Amino acid sequence: MTDTTTERIAALLSEGLTLRSRAQIEATFPARSLPPGAEVMRVPPSPTGFVHIGTIYAGLVNERIAHQSAGVFILRIEDTDKKREVAGSVARIVEAFDYFDLQYDEGPIREGAYGPYFQSQRGDIYMAYALELLRSGRAYPDFATPEELQATTAAQQAAKVRPGTYGKWALWREKTDEEVTAALDAGTPFVLRFKSTGSHEKRITYEDVFKGRMEVPENDLDVPLIKSDGTRLPTYHLAHVVDDTLMRVTKVFRSDEWLPSTALHIELCQALELTPFTYGHFAPISILDKNGGGKRKLSKRKDDEANVEFWIAAGYPVEGVKAYLLGLANSTFEDWYRSNPSVSLSEFPVSLEKLAASRAPLLDMAKLQDYCKDYIASLPQDEFNKRLIAAQTNKDFKHALEVNADYTNKVLEIERTGEKPRKDLAKWEDAFDNYAYFYDQLFTKDFAPQILAQLEDIDTKTVAHACAAFLESYDPADESQIWFEKLKAAAEKCGFATDNKAFKANPEKFVGNVADFARIVRVKLTGKNRTPDLTAIMRVMGIDRIKNRLQ
RNA sequence: GGUCCCGUCGUCUAGUGGUCUUGGACACCUGGUUCUCAUCCAGGAGAUCGCGGGUUCGAAUCCCGCCGGGAUCACCA
Numbered sequence: 001m002t003d004t005t006t007e008r009i010a011a012l013l014s015e016g017l018t019l020r021s022r023a024q025i026e027a028t029f030p031a032r033s034l035p036p037g038a039e040v041m042r043v044p045p046s047p048t049g050f051v052h053i054g055t056i057y058a059g060l061v062n063e064r065i066a067h068q069s070a071g072v073f074i075l076r077i078e079d080t081d082k083k084r085e086v087a088g089s090v091a092r093i094v095e096a097f098d099y100f101d102l103q104y105d106e107g108p109i110r111e112g113a114y115g116p117y118f119q120s121q122r123g124d125i126y127m128a129y130a131l132e133l134l135r136s137g138r139a140y141p142d143f144a145t146p147e148e149l150q151a152t153t154a155a156q157q158a159a160k161v162r163p164g165t166y167g168k169w170a171l172w173r174e175k176t177d178e179e180v181t182a183a184l185d186a187g188t189p190f191v192l193r194f195k196s197t198g199s200h201e202k203r204i205t206y207e208d209v210f211k212g213r214m215e216v217p218e219n220d221l222d223v224p225l226i227k228s229d230g231t232r233l234p235t236y237h238l239a240h241v242v243d244d245t246l247m248r249v250t251k252v253f254r255s256d257e258w259l260p261s262t263a264l265h266i267e268l269c270q271a272l273e274l275t276p277f278t279y280g281h282f283a284p285i286s287i288l289d290k291n292g293g294g295k296r297k298l299s300k301r302k303d304d305e306a307n308v309e310f311w312i313a314a315g316y317p318v319e320g321v322k323a324y325l326l327g328l329a330n331s332t333f334e335d336w337y338r339s340n341p342s343v344s345l346s347e348f349p350v351s352l353e354k355l356a357a358s359r360a361p362l363l364d365m366a367k368l369q370d371y372c373k374d375y376i377a378s379l380p381q382d383e384f385n386k387r388l389i390a391a392q393t394n395k396d397f398k399h400a401l402e403v404n405a406d407y408t409n410k411v412l413e414i415e416r417t418g419e420k421p422r423k424d425l426a427k428w429e430d431a432f433d434n435y436a437y438f439y440d441q442l443f444t445k446d447f448a449p450q451i452l453a454q455l456e457d458i459d460t461k462t463v464a465h466a467c468a469a470f471l472e473s474y475d476p477a478d479e480s481q482i483w484f485e486k487l488k489a490a491a492e493k494c495g496f497a498t499d500n501k502a503f504k505a506n507p508e509k510f511v512g513n514v515a516d517f518a519r520i521v522r523v524k525l526t527g528k529n530r531t532p533d534l535t536a537i538m539r540v541m542g543i544d545r546i547k548n549r550l551q
Numbered sequence: 552g553g554u555c556c557c558g559u560c561g562u563c564u565a566g567u568g569g570u571c572u573u574g575g576a577c578a579c580c581u582g583g584u585u586c587u588c589a590u591c592c593a594g595g596a597g598a599u600c601g602c603g604g605g606u607u608c609g610a611a612u613c614c615c616g617c618c619g620g621g622a623u624c625a626c627c628a
Contacts, residue, residue: 160553164625212602364562522588
């Protein structure tokens with residue numbers, strides 16, 4: 001290709017952009033003045049829909065490494081693919097980072113000195129580097145149509161060779177100046193491709209922070225650098241190399257899927273005379289396929305759990321989720337957490353070495369809920385009340401909680417004041433099932449309809465009889481022991497067994513046992529057959545409400 | 552198919568040549584806590600350390616081969 005043709009291509013690519021030289025650009029991204037050992041970390045989500053829990057996981061690890069070393073944590077929006085972009089995604093990303101309290105120092109809204117933090121706004125920067133590659137003969141235009149590319153892949157499959165654009169399979173790699181000029185004259189769209197000088201036969205080695213010494217074949221793929229979709233935006237590869245250099249990122253942590261393209265990124269750095277990065281590749285969170293397909297990466301389409309909005313809507317407490325995620329990242333976390341129950345999670349030192357050992361961990365909702373239950377139970381009463389109410393998405397329930405503030409305070413205190421607070425709630429959403437029956441309208445609407453089914457083994461006459469007998473002697477002032485004595489007395493009066501052994505020996509002699517009798521009271525009062533201590537519940541409900549429900 | 556990563560109870564993991572007839576956590580089961588639960592406490596079951604060879608007095612740990620799972624080979628990131 002002649003210089004004239006090269007410049008014609010360069011002019012086409014830079015049309016309308018205000019290009020600066022590399023030296024000028026690099027002068028505006030000076031070395032950061034940070035204490036020794038400070039790490040500059042980043043997490044680069046794409047605004048292509050909802051926020052993936054893996055992004056939060058990566059965010060958490062990167063944020064910790066950055067901030068525990070007095071470094072910088074960057075949130076960079078990788079929006080170079082305008083076709084896949086979904087409106088509102090950036091707002092969702094920002095919200096999710098806020099919800100999980102992942103404080104980024106630079107990124108959307110929090111503009112820093114190394115921006116812009118949207119890749120789509122850095123087009124002129126990438127182009128300066130792309131043109132340099134073009135001029136140095138390390139990039140070339142490729143006018144191939146999608147059909148031609150497909151045909152190549154088919155031919156490669158037929159020939160049983162590795163697919164991809166490399167060597168003789170790279171259609172436009174060695175075209176003559178005339179051919180290029182002709183395509184240019186015809187106005188054919190083109191991508192700018194990297195011209196790799198690597199060989200699949202030769203090997204390179206590099207050090208991965210998590211996986212140790214890696215020895216892999218050199219890259220020989222001529223990957224696209226600049227797209228032909230009219231945006232003239234870069235692909236990930238160019239953008240990554242340029243941005244992480246300019247933003248002065250010290251360690252590139254990314255998920256395993258990038259492992260195979262690391263050789264390419266190293267070659268790109270060399271072609272641009274940039275220092276290659278320190279990489280660390282970690283395994284993404286996976287999930288057990290519900291259809292029995294085995295372990296696989298958490299997928300956006302199939303798994304609700306992949307979507308952090310699912311977590312936020314259900315009201316999983318941030319601290320519980322983060323504790324679980326930290327446990328996934330570092331196996332030493334569990335012990336630390338146990339021995340430091342009242343210390344903030346941010347005090348936990350995340351270790352790189354421990355992260356190394358982590359395979360693709362399976363998301364274990366049961367374990368995560370266990371963390372969340374413990375956390376919610378540990379909350380002081382006022383904090384518990386405040387957060388529980390704030391998190392409710394059911395308007396009627398939230399209204400009921402707020403309007404009857406004094407009553408609500410008593411309700412939420414049930415069995416939470418002692419040494420061992422109840423652990424009913426794994427997420428704030430669970431509050432409805434645990435507390436809504438205290439409010440008459442909600443009780444009537446959502447709980448009372450279940451009473452019949454819960455008591456179907458006992459005939460209605462017996463139920464009515466039992467309620468009347470129990471009410472007769474009930475006194476809100478009774479301590480739970482007396483309360484139970486009275487319940488037993490009422491049960492006996494109605495033909496229930498008060499001695500479990502006697503009942504088991506001759507069940508036919510009784511209507512039921514004490515447990516059945518208590519169940520009648522419990523279900524009539526709450527619509528549920530499992531609740532906290534009835535004495536406490538009744539004391540809070542008040543005599544009028546009790547009479548109402550037992551009649 | 553090529554290349555790379557990974558393989559210890561159901562799950563997450565501890566373990567880097569002897570102290571491991573593999574330890575912990577979650578889940579599960581049993582019993583206890585004078586009504587049902589959430590808990591809590593005590594106990595239990597659960598892993599031929601993917602398989603086969605080798606090195607060694609000795610291997611979950613080192614070496615080789617195999618098998619299995621995953622990732623990647625896009626103008627997606």
